[in-house]
Each structure stands twice: as C-alpha cells, then as structure tokens.
Amino acid sequence: MTGVSDDFRARLRQPATTLAHAWRVTRTDGEVFGFTDHDEDLAFAGTVFCARTGWTAGEAEAGLGLAAGTHAVDGALSSEAIREEDIAAGLFDGARVEIFRVDWRKPDDHLLIDVADFGEITRNDVGMTVELRGLAARLDRRHGRFYRRRCDAALGDARCRVDLAPWTRVGRIASLAERRLVLEGLGTFDLDPYRDGRLAVGTVPERTVAGLRAADDGTVVADIVEALAPSWAVGDEARVTAGCDRSFATCRERFANGLNFRGFPHIPGADAALAVAKSDGLHDGSAVVP
Structure with a gap:
C-alpha cells in the first residue's frame, strides 16, 4: 500500500482496528464538505470531517477493465450537512468525492482509497442515499447533442425560452x-x-x-x-x-415556440433508412409498419 507508514501497517494487521470512513465532497463551485461515520469529528488533509451527519458507507461494486465502479453512501439531510434545497438547486451535481479510510486514534494515518463523482440522489423520509460513480463513468457521459425528433431542452429554461x-x-x-x-x-x-x-x-x-x-x-x-x-x-x-411532451406539435401549437424547438422533427424515419427498391409504396419518413 503506497503512502502507508510502517506503524499504520502494523496496526492494520491487528485483530481489531480503529478505522473509520471519511468522505471529502468538493462541489463544482469550490465549496468543500467533510463527513465521517466516526462518532467524533476528524481533522486531516486540510479538512474537518464532521461526525453525526448520518453518513455511512453502503454497497460498493467494482469490475475489471474500464467498467465503472460504484459506491453508495447514506446520509442525513440537514443544515449541518447537505440540505434538500441545495440538491434541488443542482449545487451537488457532478461534485467530486474522495473516499478515505482513516485511523480515528491517529487521523494523520489515512489512506485515499477511491475518487468518485456524485451520481443519482435518492431521498427518503429520514435522509438520502447517494450513488458515487467511479471516474470511469465519465466515459459513459453524453458529450454534445443527440439528433432526435423530440426536444432536449427543459420547459422554460434558457434554451427553451418559454415564459412560464x-x-x-x-x-x-x-x-x-x-x-x-x-x-x-x-x-x-x-x-x-x-x-x-x-x-x-x-x-x-x-x-x-x-x-x-x-x-x-x-x-x-x-x-x-x-x-x-x-x-x-x-x-x-x-x-x-404546465407540462410539455417535447414534441414539435406541442411546442408550436401550445406554446407558440416553434422557432426555439431544440429537436430535429424532420429527421427521416425508419422507412427511409431501410428503403428497398419496389414499384409501389411511399417513403414519407414514417415508421415501418410490418
């Protein structure tokens, strides 16, 4: 284990260890939060990791190659930790999470075991469960736009421009x-x-x-x-x-917003892509009917 002192190695070999989990969350706006599942605050690596926030480690999954590993962590929603309104505002979208194992008797003995990104957040009556996606998951993210018939903007956002x-x-x-x-x-x-x-x-x-x-x-x-x-x-x-089904007809007729439609309603349908030579039939861009 790189970066682990001999003293820490020796204590890790003991039948009973004094280890705890710690998570450092860095939002895209630079705000840093520290959490630990120990019962007292821990300070190391320039961060104070707060206890009594309900953060506990959940399931973890890893695979060989470029398969994206995932972790799960349970936490409370509170003013001292992560607030529900901050999640709703998207402040934690894409936040970077460093996962540590630390000896709570001697916090300077700690080990960074993984780095992940905030994924899906599931709320419940008492708190939340956060999916932590491994760095390889970034390879699965969409970059740019998909060409599809329906709009990919959110109703009323800066791209849609509908006044709600x-x-x-x-x-x-x-x-x-x-x-x-x-x-x-x-x-x-x-x-x-x-x-x-x-x-x-x-x-x-x-x-x-x-x-x-x-x-x-x-x-x-x-x-x-x-x-x-x-x-x-x-x-x-x-x-x-009001809602929107993201179709061009709804955009144009309900909201009079056809000029700002963010889809491609005139993409040829399956019959054009699968066209074959034949003496009758119409290739109008509609779906192929068996």
Whole structure:
C-alpha cells in the first residue's frame, strides 16, 4: 500500500482496528464538505470531517477493465450537512468525492482509497442515499447533442425560452393524502396543458403531476407521481406549471415556440433508412409498419 507508514501497517494487521470512513465532497463551485461515520469529528488533509451527519458507507461494486465502479453512501439531510434545497438547486451535481479510510486514534494515518463523482440522489423520509460513480463513468457521459425528433431542452429554461408565468397557476392545499393533493383557489382553466406538468410547494423539490381533474366544489384534484413531502401541510401555497411532451406539435401549437424547438422533427424515419427498391409504396419518413 503506497503512502502507508510502517506503524499504520502494523496496526492494520491487528485483530481489531480503529478505522473509520471519511468522505471529502468538493462541489463544482469550490465549496468543500467533510463527513465521517466516526462518532467524533476528524481533522486531516486540510479538512474537518464532521461526525453525526448520518453518513455511512453502503454497497460498493467494482469490475475489471474500464467498467465503472460504484459506491453508495447514506446520509442525513440537514443544515449541518447537505440540505434538500441545495440538491434541488443542482449545487451537488457532478461534485467530486474522495473516499478515505482513516485511523480515528491517529487521523494523520489515512489512506485515499477511491475518487468518485456524485451520481443519482435518492431521498427518503429520514435522509438520502447517494450513488458515487467511479471516474470511469465519465466515459459513459453524453458529450454534445443527440439528433432526435423530440426536444432536449427543459420547459422554460434558457434554451427553451418559454415564459412560464402565464402557464403557472397558484392556489393552496385544501387536503392531502398519499400521492394526491386537493388544491383550492386555482380558478377555472383548461386542465389538459397541466397534465404531466410540475407542482411546487415552498422550497421542496418539484413533483410531477400525473393527472388533474376538477371537482364539483371548484377544487382541483392532483395526482402526483412521487411521494408527497412530509413538510407539506393544509394551507401551503402550491404552484402548478404546465407540462410539455417535447414534441414539435406541442411546442408550436401550445406554446407558440416553434422557432426555439431544440429537436430535429424532420429527421427521416425508419422507412427511409431501410428503403428497398419496389414499384409501389411511399417513403414519407414514417415508421415501418410490418
């Protein structure tokens, strides 16, 4: 093991060791966070690694060659560690994670065992699980754009340029149950554009609207794809934003935004790619029908 002192080697050979995991997270904006699964803070390598943040090592997977290894780590969502609103804002997207094994009795004896990137973050009622993707996973990332018929922009972003203000309805939560909200104060409006849209309450990450339907009492029932946030309560302000299926027809007809469409709707279909000489039939770019 390179960089390991003889004293550290000797202690590693003992039947019982005093080792802990430590993680140093460096965001793309330069902010640095340190976490450890030890019960007291540790300081080494110029970083203080905070304890009592719920960070614990999970499953790890590795393979030969260029196969991307993965780790999993469980952690708490709190103001002292990583906040849910920071995740929603994308501040931890692509963050660099250094994984250490350290002797908590003598933190200067530590070993960097892996370097990874923040991957998928799964939230639950008490915290989160972060997938840490090995450096080889960068080889699998998309660079540039894919040529495909549907738009690859997000509705309302800088590439899409649709003004979402006219497409946002604001009301309040009248009642809530598992994956369902009853909203009041939205007024009367066409529900179709808002199916598969987004619902936001406070600073909690948005949820996807699976369906909307108007009730006889003037309220609107919203079915949500993801689980409701525990912090949501009756009376909270809720904002429902229209959705987009990323097709050229929807972009042009619903949002009058065809000039900013970020797809390639006129790419020839499968029949053009698989064309054969024949005396009849039409090659119009549509899908091949068996």
